[in-house]
Amino acid sequence: MKKLKFLHSLKFRLFLLVALVGIIPNVVLRAGILATYEKRAISNRSIDVLGQAKMLGNQVVTYNYMKDTSVEMINAQLEQLSNIYDGRVLIINSSFQIVKDTYGLDTGKIIISEEVVKSFQGEEITKYDSQNRYIELAIPLKNTDTKENQGVMLISVSTDSIMLNYDFLKDNALIVELANAIIILVVSLFWSNRLVRPFGKLTKFLEEMQTEEEKKLMISDYTETEAISNAFNEIQGRMRVIDDSRQEFVSNVSHELKTPITSMKVLADSLLNQEDVPVELYKEFMGDIAEEIERENKIINDLLSLVKMDKAAGNLNVSVVNINELLEMIMKRLRPIAEKQNIELVLESFRPVSAEIDEVKLSLALTNLVENAIKYNKPEGWVHVSLNADHKYFFVRIEDSGIGIPEESLEHIYERFFRVDKSHSKEIGGTGLGLAITRNAVLMHRGAIKAHSKEGEGTIFTVRIPLTYIA
Ligand code: ADP
Secondary structure (H helix, E strand, O other): OOHHHHHHOHHHHHHHHHHHHHHHHHHHHHHHHHHHHHHHHHHHHHHHHHHHHHHHHHHHHHOOOOOOOOOHHHHHHHHHHHHHOOEEEEEEEOOOEEEEEOOOOOOOOEOOOHHHHHHHOOOOEEEEEOOOOEEEEEEEEEOOOOOOEEEEEEEEEEOHHHHHHHHHHHHHHHHHHHHHHHHHHHHHHHHHHHHOHHHHHHHHHHHHHOOOOOOOOOOOOOHHHHHHHHHHHHHHHHHHHHHHHHHHHHHHHHHHHHHHHHHHHHHHHHHHOOOOOOHHHHHHHHHHHHHHHHHHHHHHHHHHHHHHHHOOHHHOOEEEEEHHHHHHHHHHHHHHHHHHOOOEEEEEEOOOOEEEEEHHHHHHHHHHHHHHHHHOOOOOOEEEEEEEEOOOEEEEEEEEOOOOOOHHHHOOOOOOOOOOOHHHHHHOOOOOOHHHHHHHHHHHOOOEEEEEEEOOOEEEEEEEEEOOOOO
């Protein structure tokens, strides 16, 4: 099987194509020309002989040669005819008796063949026997005055001289054809090699890429290879971005996970290094350590949610959910936090909405948004959540009277671990993963999320989710 692999190569197929396109017409042409030559030569010879024979036939009748075969002039002409065309002439009388045979073999014999009989009935017969290489002609010998058939002239002429020419032509054509085939094979070998060269370059480049990654692919020999190069470079670029962001993520994760641990170590060490530490200080430090553990826990939980959301959209556990009830539930859960900061929390539903969603994932996403609206608010502020729908989508709008997001940060808020104000966010327990989780959950639902904000005035998040889930 391996040996036959070359049959599938483009090079071999191109070679075959060029070779066949070059050689087949040659073969057909040679066969065609030879066949035409043979046909035309035979037909010309037949016409020549027939013309001569007819003339002679008239004289045979005129001189009444059938009765008297000693007419010198006719005999001489018969002899000449058979000599010129390397043939044999038989004159047969009305009793089917051969009165003259230029070979002198069958004179006096009776001959009843199909041609002779037919010719007696007035038919002129020309027959070519290609196997035995002769033309046979049968001509009725008619008296021009009485129209009476007096006999038949039977002529067979050899086509050896024609076939000699034919064979010569055939041999020459074969030599030309072979020479042609050799040239075509060489040319097709050269071209098939040359035409597939860009693909060799492509393979070489890709092999080299395993060692030096930074190279850009550009093989512009063909429009097709140029398109492949462009597509490849684009994929490579995208992969590089993904790789960079993955590395950044890993380093961010390690950093974020290390921070609480460092704090805990500092707290524990300072307790251990002191003698006679008062119980109050122990309690205070242990309280701080518990807080750090809580933070570490939160980061790990958020990371786990994010990893879950990062998986394929096929992991959605879709069911028909009443969105009004879902939002009411979220509000109810968050109300205590809002009340702690004296923030007014209002839900406005414009219509009843049911949609095909993953309840757990979307509820997490919306909770994050409402929670952020409370967390990044001002004292005595408000959060308005509204629900609306059209025939295709439902829309949740979360508006707050909070601190807002600076314009330059707006495009980064969905990045993992991004926080506008690191210390403030940390103070209120932010991990910088909430919006990344939210955005992934929305995208998994084939939805969209948008943020509008003015620093110091407040922020509006709008989420749009299709009512029916499209897998
Ligand atoms: P965090 O866990 O820090 O809240 P998020 O991913 O939820 O992380 O949000 C990223 C950052 O976006 C936050 O740190 C905050 O600075 C900003 N942000 C998010 N929502 C709001 C909002 N409603 N008002 C102001 N800033 C916000």
